[in-house]
Amino acid sequence: MLPRKNRLLATKDFEAINRTGSFFSFGEVFLKVKRNNSEETRIGFSIGIKFSPKAVERNRLKRQLREIFRKYIKKIEKGLDIMVSLKKGGKKEFSINELERDVLAVLKKAKLI
RNA sequence: AAGGCAAAUUGAAUAGUCGCCCCGAUGAAAAUCGGGGAGGAAAGUCCGGACACUUAUUUCCCGACAAGUCGGGAAGAAGCGUAAUGGGUAAUUCCCAUCUAGGGUGACCUACGGGGUGCGAACAGUGACGUUUUGGGGCGAGAGCGCCAAGAUAUCCUUCGGGAUAAAUUUUAUGGAAACAUAAAAAAUGAAACGGCUAAAUCCCUACGUGAGUGCAAGGUCGUGUUCUGUGUUUUUACAUAAAUACAGAAAGUGCCGCUUGACCCCGAUGGUAACAUCGGGGCUAGAUAAAUGACUAUUCUCGACAAAAUCCGGCUUAUAGAUUUGCCUUGAUA
RNA sequence: GGGCAUGUGGCGGAAUUGGUAUACGCGUAUGCUUCAGGAGCAUAUGAGAGAAAUCUCUUGAGAGUUCGAGUCUCUCCACGCCCA
Numbered sequence: 001m002l003p004r005k006n007r008l009l010a011t012k013d014f015e016a017i018n019r020t021g022s023f024f025s026f027g028e029v030f031l032k033v034k035r036n037n038s039e040e041t042r043i044g045f046s047i048g049i050k051f052s053p054k055a056v057e058r059n060r061l062k063r064q065l066r067e068i069f070r071k072y073i074k075k076i077e078k079g080l081d082i083m084v085s086l087k088k089g090g091k092k093e094f095s096i097n098e099l100e101r102d103v104l105a106v107l108k109k110a111k112l113i
Numbered sequence: 114a115a116g117g118c119a120a121a122u123u124g125a126a127u128a129g130u131c132g133c134c135c136c137g138a139u140g141a142a143a144a145u146c147g148g149g150g151a152g153g154a155a156a157g158u159c160c161g162g163a164c165a166c167u168u169a170u171u172u173c174c175c176g177a178c179a180a181g182u183c184g185g186g187a188a189g190a191a192g193c194g195u196a197a198u199g200g201g202u203a204a205u206u207c208c209c210a211u212c213u214a215g216g217g218u219g220a221c222c223u224a225c226g227g228g229g230u231g232c233g234a235a236c237a238g239u240g241a242c243g244u245u246u247u248g249g250g251g252c253g254a255g256a257g258c259g260c261c262a263a264g265a266u267a268u269c270c271u272u273c274g275g276g277a278u279a280a281a282u283u284u285u286a287u288g289g290a291a292a293c294a295u296a297a298a299a300a301a302u303g304a305a306a307c308g309g310c311u312a313a314a315u316c317c318c319u320a321c322g323u324g325a326g327u328g329c330a331a332g333g334u335c336g337u338g339u340u341c342u343g344u345g346u347u348u349u350u351a352c353a354u355a356a357a358u359a360c361a362g363a364a365a366g367u368g369c370c371g372c373u374u375g376a377c378c379c380c381g382a383u384g385g386u387a388a389c390a391u392c393g394g395g396g397c398u399a400g401a402u403a404a405a406u407g408a409c410u411a412u413u414c415u416c417g418a419c420a421a422a423a424u425c426c427g428g429c430u431u432a433u434a435g436a437u438u439u440g441c442c443u444u445g446a447u448a
Numbered sequence: 449g450g451g452c453a454u455g456u457g458g459c460g461g462a463a464u465u466g467g468u469a470u471a472c473g474c475g476u477a478u479g480c481u482u483c484a485g486g487a488g489c490a491u492a493u494g495a496g497a498g499a500a501a502u503c504u505c506u507u508g509a510g511a512g513u514u515c516g517a518g519u520c521u522c523u524c525c526a527c528g529c530c531c532a
Contacts, residue, residue: 002132002133010403011366012366044403054421055155055420056420059421060407063406063407063408064407066407066408067132067407067408070133096407
């Protein structure tokens with residue numbers, strides 16, 4: 001789990017980043033990025049009920065993504081809001097290695113590392 | 114031993130590292146140390162309550178006072194609910210016991226199972242059931258027995274080739290004294306009347322119970338800051354206006370309480386056939402708010418199903434790999 | 449989290465108090481009309497079997513009540529709406 005200061009919490013922030021953020025994707029993962037006015041990186045995860053109706057699957061994927069970002073958050077450029085999500089209609093279960101590979105690829109593509 | 118019936122339990126384990134949520138201690142703070150951290154269904158939201166707010170008819174009784182209002186209690190009506198009998202519970206459509214009906218060799222299983230009249234009459238249906246009239250053939254010496262609705266074809270449709278309806282009957286096999294029963298094949302009929310039946314899972318009555326509605330996004334609270342609107346005051350100004358400030362309303366957002374000690378869990382005793390109740394002792398066991406349980410390493414096994422709290426609790430229903438326990442039944446074997 | 453509706457041909461949408469399911473409109477197919485197309489007119493149109501008459505099945509799925517269920521009851525599924 002991420003420390004509270006590194007989490008994206010407010011509904012308002014999610015709406016803003018969803019509307020005006022820059023879009024990057026690789027594999028099954030995509031993310032939207034927007035610069036904020038602070039020194040900290042804030043990360044939010046968006047996996048809705050449309051992705052999977054089972055709460056167990058949604059919670060598991062969010063935990064796995066959080067663990068990956070916990071490992072790499074110090075390398076990511078500071079002062080950004082990031083929203084992470086998965087593509088609908090694809091696979092609903094992933095191994096941690098598959099996810100980590102896709103996340104690293106998309107971060108390099110967005111030039112955040 | 115095999116097969117089955119009913120009930121209950123469990124839902125991989127151990128050690129270490131990093132990280133998250135809550136509580137406690139220390140500390141000015143940062144932080145450190147210790148403890149706890151999803152389910153039997155957390156699900157569906159199908160019932161029932163607790164709790165909170167809103168609202169409410171008539172009569173009677175009691176109390177308060179500012180004298181027509183408020184608070185408390187009782188009864189009735191309406192509405193709502195239930196439906197074999199008795200019990201359990203905070204309450205229920207739940208649970209327990211018994212009866213009745215049906216199924217099973219049996220252990221057991223299934224069933225909301227009171228009265229009335231078919232929705233005004235008529236038109237409607239009626240597998241199984243009862244009665245009467247009329248007719249037919251079968252068996253039997255007869256009393257009688259049980260069978261069928263009628264005469265070798267019928268009715269309807271047709272593109273005239275055929276098609277639809279389906280029991281007695283006939284033939285064969287087995288059993289039986291016979292009518293007949295069972296199975297297979299062939300061929301093929303369609304009297305009447307009355308009764309009974311068809312409704313709380315659409316109506317009416319009866320009995321019993323019960324205020325109603327909305328739901329923790331209920332609701333409460335110290336507030337807090339932002340934007341907009343209106344009103345008042347002060348200052349400036351000839352006025353308009355601008356600024357400050359107070360009150361009211363609206364919008365979006367947020368802190369705290371509600372929020373976890375509860376119809377709670379475990380053990381024992383007593384009462385009861387049982388559901389359950391009472392008493393005694395011990396225990397504290399998630400409380401989040403973009404929403405906490407993950408990742409990595411090592412070892413072992415039977416290689417791990419369905420699936421994750423969101424005010425709380427009691428039921429029902431649905432999903433669920435596998436493992437375990439208890440009681441009982443049937444069949445067989447041995448003594 | 450809590451609460452509440454809906455589901456009928458390819459599409460929309462009817463169906464009296466439970467009594468012949470699919471009225472009506474759109475669409476589609478065929479024919480007529482036209483030099484041709486459109487518009488218009490006529491016929492057909494849930495599925496399966498059949499040359500046809502006709503038979504069987506069908507109201508999201510599965511059970512139940514009933515002589516009889518699109519309608520009443522229960523369970524499941526799908527798709528929606530409202531509440532700070």
